[in-house]
Amino acid sequence: MNKQYKKADVVIIGGGVFGCAIAYYYTRNNPGKKIIVLDRNELCNAATSHAAALVTKIRAKKSFIPLSLETYQVVTEMEKILGESMDMKFSGVIHLAASEARLAELKELMEIAAEFNQPAHYISAEEAHQMSPWLKTDEALAIGYMPDEAYCDPYLLGTFFSRCAKMQGAEFIQGLEATNLIMEGNDILGVHTKEGEIIAGTTIVASGAWAPKFAREAGVSLPMAPTRSQYWITEKDAIFPVNSPIVLLPDAQAYARPEGGSLLFGIRERNSLSVSADVIPSDVKDFSFSPDKGVQDLSEVIDRLARFFPKVYDIGMKYYVAGFSGYTPDNNLSMGVAPGVNHLLMATGCVGAGISVSGGVGLAFAELAAGKENPYDFSAFNLQRFGAVDPFSPEWLERCARARSTKVSG
Structure with missing residues (x-):
């Protein structure tokens, strides 16, 4: 041809x-x-x-x-071009450090924020829990908050x-x-x-x-x-306010953010899945990322997450989402x-x-x-x-x- x-x-x-x-x-x-x-x-x-x-x-x-x-910058630019809002959620990010290693990393992160003129300050465990009522903060050595961070559709x-x-x-x-x-x-x-x-x-x-x-x-x-990324979305609950911040939990190798009255959270499973590009079908919807919707992966690390999110044991899981990222x-x-x-x-x-x-x-x-x-x-x-x-x-x-x-x- x-x-x-x-x-x-x-x-x-x-x-x-x-x-x-x-x-x-x-x-x-x-x-x-x-x-x-x-x-x-x-x-x-x-x-x-x-x-x-x-x-x-x-x-x-x-x-x-x-x-x-x-x-x-470009989101604001495109909103003006189209005359409509992309509804970015400027929720801010909580970084919770519960070990000496993560404490040192958080300190470095706060210095990086200052280097790039981004607002960042430490907050108390009580303040963090007030922002995110699902979050158990009693193990925190320090909690950083960056108010200008966001998530989007x-x-x-x-x-x-x-x-x-x-x-x-x-x-x-x-x-x-x-x-x-x-x-x-x-x-x-x-x-x-x-x-x-x-x-x-x-x-x-x-x-x-x-x-x-x-x-x-x-x-x-x-x-x-091509490496699998996966996350879960819980049932709705009053402990997940729609305007609460993103939460990063490096000691649990987990992250979470609000999702319309639910909580979207992801973990680093013990055995991530990387596959050859040769075996991925032309429509990724036809690829089986996890026969059990990540249940086994989550069960292996749930205790780590429960230190900061104790309700994870009994909250219902409404959705499981998986896709490929290109990892190195x-x-x-x-x-x-x-x-x-x-x-x-x-x-x-x-x-x-x-x-x-x-x-x-x-x-x-x-x-x-x-x-x-x-x-x-x-x-x-x-x-x-x-x-x-x-x-x-x-x-x-x-x-x-x-x-x-x-x-x-x-």
């Missing part, structure tokens, strides 16, 4: 939050240029819509922070990006699969689809769990693995210019922070696609930082799974 279907300056494989964000910034900053976003299903319908969507700015990994700060964020991008001239094609990259020597010329070739000056892979397969075609070993052994993003080939960018490896960093990621790749300099320092995300890896090997998948299981941050 060699017939040309379309031609563009940029083609993006994947219509999740990254793909839509890149399209927004590219059309905003390069009027008159043509960008096409392909998704074989529906926009923002895989990992994006399944995210817990904590839009946390202040993190121990400082390289993430400028990207998240951009997300906050991840699908809404993704579709705000796509709607604004469309108004600015981006073309979105749903239900059309990019089957292969078009290669000529070391040059990537676009993508093959069942409708024909889409020829583009730059091709961006933003296909989440399936990204390692496109990278492999180009001879690139993409250092990430160092819990850093894996993204940037694909090495060894020309005109290929990899917007990949979100390590569970994709919603939060989507604004900065969108701007970075829009600039790179336009031949400009990346406005952010991506050195910590370098695609070659692990040396030669086989991203489909059991050993690599295990390394990435272990990274999620040992993660303590939100």
